[in-house]
Amino acid sequence: MTLLELVDITASYGRIQVLESVSLAVPEGGAVGILGANGAGKTTTLRAISGTVRSTGTLRFDGKDLRGLRPDQVASLGIAHVPEGRGTLSDLTVRENLRIGAYKRKDRKAIQTDVDYCLDLFPQLQDRIRSNGSALSGGEQQMLAIARAIMARPRLLLLDEASLGLAPSTARAVYAAIRRLRTESGIAMLVVEQNANLAFTLVDTATVLETGRSVLTGSAAELKGMDEIRRAYLGG
Template sequence: MTLLELEDVTAFYGSVQVLEGVSLSVPEGGAVGILGANGAGKTTTLRAISGTVRAGGRITFAGENIRGTRPDRVAGLGIAHVPEGRGTLGGLTVRENLRVGAYLRKDRRSIAADIDYCLDLFPQLKDRISSAASALSGGEQQMLAVGRAFMAKPRLLLLDEASLGLAPSTARNVYAAIRRLREESGIAMLIVEQNATLAFSLVDTATVLETGRTVLTGTSDELKGMDEIRRAYLGG
């Protein structure tokens, strides 16, 4: 079953058109990557879905056209967005950040259990539970951002450059936790990632963007086998 579908999506910053025709789909429980050079429109695609840029075309989530929907309503429908740069609330503690992630939830009795799950998923945060987010390392902030998104209990997670600025070993640890989260929660994921090796370790399929357009879509194995993909994204 298709959970999210984009058909010929366009997007603008003011009068400047950034997306010129992006099409992709994410199945229920699936994981899809978006690859492309800087400026290809990867981050803008996620922003178009979450309602933070002016968009055209059709964006359908769980059968509902959500193009132009306010970001708060998009979140309420079950889409959680972890933006590039993490976006944690620096003045709040780790625990407070996690509780903020659950602010739309009605199942209050389950929130404490889900915080415990986040701390099991990211054990580095357990000893920092009372620390301000601003005092965390970059890797810990990324873990907190993913944990806070999980606390919303979304059906779809939009993840933008989770490895950006992280040491290779830290990035691998973050992705290992995200893979576990996917396996155990069934949350669908749409992932923008410059490190294609990490992306292919997680996603089932990927879409390649060039200058705001979808130019290629395939399974991870198909794309990894293409010479142009290896040269551009895998150092082959």
Template sequence: MALLELEDVTAAYGRVRVLEGVSLSVPDGGAVGILGSNGAGKTTTLRAISGTVNVGGRITFDGQDITSVGPEKTAALGIAHVPEGRGTLPNLSVRENLLVGAYLRRDRAEIRADIDFLLDLFPHLARRISQNASALSGGEQQMLAVGRAFMAKPRLLVLDEPSLGLAPSTAQDVYEAIERLRKESGIAMLVVEQNANLAFRVVEAATILETGRSTISGTTEELRGRDEIRKAYLGG
């Protein structure tokens, strides 16, 4: 059974319809990408999942209907969202940012173990553990945002454009860290990305969005084999 499933989801900001019919699913423990150009509806799809935009259609998580339940409920059910722009807390240290991610947890020993796990995965953060997030580079802030979301112990980690605004080499470092997190934790992921070559390092399948609709879905191998996908998203 799918952990997350969207069935013909629509979404609007006021009277402006942005999603016209998006369907996709994420298996329990699986990783799926959402690809598309600017304005295709990728970020709005994530907002629909998190309950921060008016939606139609149906969204289920672990068999439970979560259509329009709101961000607090979706977070409580086990969906952690890393938004575009990272959203770290600049005046708090790296360690404090990670602890904020675990604010609903009471298992202190496991919290300490999870922080140690993340610092092993993200050595850039380990070297900066006592520094404020404002002192980090863009790539380090993105790693911290991912780590803070993981500290909530979610079943699904939702990532919105992890490479946005990063130099190519830094984006590679960030995706290497995300890839390691996925392999070593087994957490399910939904990754929005324009750079398919980066996303395909992490996901096993993807859905293409065009003007608010899901148009093509398949495994990464299937999508790599399609000429129009290679030309539009994989550089030829």
């Protein structure tokens, strides 16, 4: 079953068109990657879904039209966006950040269960539970941003450059946690990632964007085997 569907999505910032006819689909419980060079439109695609940039075309989540909805309305449908740059609430503690993620929920016992799950998923956060976001390392801030999104119990997680700026060992740890999350929760994921080697450990399929257009879609195995993909994204 298709959970998220984009067909011929076009988006602009003022007079500058960034996306032109982008199409992709994310199945229920699936994981899809978006690859492309800087400026290809990867982040804008996620913003079009989450309602932070206006778009034209077909944009549906669980059969519902997302176009014209405010970001809070999109989130209320079950879409959580972890943007590039993390967005940690620096003046709040780790625990407070997690609880902010569940601010629309009323199930207090389940909220605490999910806090415990996030701390098990990212053990480094347990050690920093009383620390303010501003005191965390870059890797810890990324873990907290993902954990806070999980607290909303989304059906779809939009991940924008989860490994950006992280040491290789930390990036691998973050992706190991995301893979575990996918297995255990069944949350669908749309993943923008510069490090294609990491992305291919998580996603089933991927779409390649060039100058705002979808130019190639295939399974992770198929794309990894293509010479042009290896040269552009895999260091081969």
